[in-house]
Amino acid sequence: MGRSQTAAKMFFREQEKRMNVSDDDMDDYYARRLPGQHKSRNEPTDDEQYTVINGSDGTRAFRSMLTDPSNDRVGLDSGKELQETSTRRTRLVPRKRKSSPNETGQSPKAKRNRRAGTPANASDSHNLASSVIVSEGPPTSPVSSPVRGAASRHTPPRKHQTEGDTLKEALLSNSQSNSANTPASDSAYQMSLPIGGNRNGKPASLSKVVQDTLLDVANENFTNATVYDDNSSVVAPSSPIENPSAFVPSASHSSGPVKAASTLLDSVRDAVMAHHAGRSDRSAARQHSAKKSRPKVRKLDTAVNEKSRDTDQSSIVSFSSARAETSLVPPVTSGKGKAVAKASSKTTATRTKTKKKQLPLNKNGKRPTTQEYVEMVMEKADKLRAQVPAYAQFLQGLKFFYFPGNMTVASESTIGKMDLMVKHGADLVAKYDSSVTQIIVETGINAQERSFLRAIGFRKLADIPHHIPTLTWQWIQDPLTNWLNHQVLNEGRSLEKLEVKMGNYWDFARFSQRIEAGVDPNDKPRKRVKQDKSLAEFSHISDFSIDINAALDGKADVNVTNPRLIAPLPQRQKSSLQVASSSRVPLDFYPQPVSRTPALDEDPLAEFYAQAKAECDERQSRWDKEDDETNTSDTNSETDDEEPAPMAPALVKRGWACDSKENQQSTCPNQDIIGKLEELMQIHKARPTTDDGWRAYSYTKAIRTLRSCPYRIKSYQDAVALPGVGHKTAEKIEEIIQTGELRRLQHELSSDGVHVQRLFTGIYGVGNSTATRWYNNGARTLEDLKAGKLGIKLSPVQEIGLRYYDDINSRMPRTEAQTIFEHIKPIALSIDRNLFVEIMGSYRRGKADCGDIDILITRNDADGKTHEGVLRRLLKRLHNADILTEDLAAPDEDDLETCYRGLCHIPGVEGARRRRIDFLTTTWKSRGAALLYYTGDDLFNRSMRLKANKMGYSLNQRGLWKDVIRNPSKRSEKLDKGTILASETEQEIFKVLGVPWQEPHERVRNFQ
DNA sequence: ACTCAGTACAG
């Protein structure tokens, strides 16, 4: 034991060493660049440079925080307040990261590192491991996450098996102390455990030392102060519905339009793809070279090798999709490219760009001229149009003369574009005549006016009839892109009504001299409307209900312009009962999604039962038939142990949370119990061990079923009957029922450990491990941390986290998220108008308040272009625009799949709070999976992923995979990345997993 | 006794 503690301390020390940077250095560092920012060369290509990072402004802010009386909440007291009212949600995640106790787990690299830097581990820990560590199964390395509770998602400590257990041992066992390694005295050291001390079974018994301390601490009003407790009435944010018109009653799930849509996608891809065929090679190559350092497994994932989708029927389509594949990623040889996978990612994708696809030929067996092809395409117009849903034929009735630049032979791109125009309803003419409604000129053409004029038979531009505008290809491309991007978000419902707006002629005029051609004089552009109106109008949420409760709870500040001026609302007594109630208010116009409701009225419990079934994780139920239907009653056949649905189905402890929507009932008769359990959950989650993390996870599940339980739990019996509630929890529930209290809870809360832990982990970048360590070092307040005493050093990120403690720990009204996003989106589109840029996360789920802004960026790569490098440029511009203020973590290389985390605020507004913001970029191919992931919520994701696993698949942000083989001793390592089953749309993924389709707002599994 | 999601970035 002693050894293990020593090891743990050494570990800590090592960590400190690593973070040991002088304050001066730190300042300097900050002045120059934010943490994680631009560690690498910036491409010179980018115009704007931002220099200001957090310079003077940040400094000022920091000072003011120190002096501003309103910010005196740094101490313990204030910390308490912060924690309780500001709701910083944390995810509950038991982290289990065991690193192999035995040799197998240790990677060569790991060994190397250890040898170099950390003395404590390699051999030493090895021994420790074998002696101290309880067998915990094969070592694995990934982290598993428990739960992110309603109000909080935690991150339980991951266990590092080698050190982990010893660490745990050291941290938690109050019994043995020893070597004074850390600055903290033994007693202080031991104190840490007040929070946790638990671990195998003897949770309650805190060491004497601890108990003594407890006495010193006034444990006053720390009642059930969870996130929820507070009050404050705030007006609900304005209607969340950005674009009602986008909604149409839909046939959920596998509806026709969806399929059609994908067909369209393909067609577009094809078309445009062809055009840039040449370029694809280059970009692929570049992409390739871009990834050199640090091999990432994930790259492999991107090498999607899926067979063309069944929707790809036409030859053209299939051609193009093949093209699309190669354009982006080195093709991984078909099927299962086991070992090949790795190798292939490395081999330069040697696609002979000469992958001759068969281009259509004319009667003479030669490639057709542009004119010939026009005729050909018009002949098969009906066929082409059949591939696209009628509502997507937005070019219908238009008659174009298309000038690709080269009339002698129809290039791939020309063919693609012509097909595209025709598919979407346009008529093409081989030869210009005055009956055409528009003349479309290839965007990139430098063509001399001369050749253009020759093609249409005029001598000068002025001779072209004034009513016929000459527009760039972009005029077609833009609305198409918008429509496609819109599909991404709205695949789940039908879009017949979606109106595609073509841009004004003015904006797309090919020849400036003719800019007014075809323009209605009354309709001149007075004010150039920022393009992309259409997209902006789409709803980001599919929602018809919003979460008002949160706003009412005062969890979000309301005054956007100057939130700080809002006086704290009086502690209006708000019963927790209210809080528990549904936080969503249905908005009328949205068609109630099929199922549920009808039969429900009859048996009020039906819903609960159904849900209960889904609460726990278990295997397959049968949602296979897509025509879904009620998810409530359901005759759960499959499960062997269940007989044909009796009237009152027994609670079955199995099912997937992702399978059924949460029952958001408004009254919960068990609120008192829930409140206590939540506290308990929070406590566990705040402890640094994995076990506690899982315990918290477990509590979360129990709480979830309790929440949805429509009747009052009156006894132990009632309790154990609930799924997710076992013997121990039931006992606790019983105590609560009988005494109204929970001794265990009171005991825990009487220590300052829990509170300090919460205070510290409230700092962005500080987790349980660090918080515990600091506590052990003697720190108790944020001032202690700022002072840098006790040997505590903050990382750059933590420094920022501390500086903006309040801001980061408060949630913003969704309107503010929207406002900020509206500043950002146009900037992104100005970099590339074809980008797909939308807000995800809680915003898309329709929450009334958002903890941060999550933005997903991708781009249709059908034209051979990608969003590579876009994020970096965007970040620069956002910094220059004073929207981004600090970076917390930035991708180190330009890539298609990157993550960025930072802070932002509404520019130009005095007192605007800093808000957390995340950007995620992903490949076009993975957009569906990315959407699913980023929309969450996290518990929903985990549930779906778990289900995928049980079905033998693996789900991640890039797609749904099968045949993924992981290294048993190191779960994060994939021996075979598997093959992809679905990734382009959320629907596909739901379908394959047999999960009934759910709109974003329905994917809430956390406490709402 | 085993599982509990799967990943990215910083250091």
Place this chain on the structure above:
DNA sequence: CTGTAC
């Protein structure tokens, strides 16, 4: 690799 975060 661990810690922290999404």
Place this chain on the structure above:
DNA sequence: GAGT
């Protein structure tokens, strides 16, 4: 901590 719960479920298998």
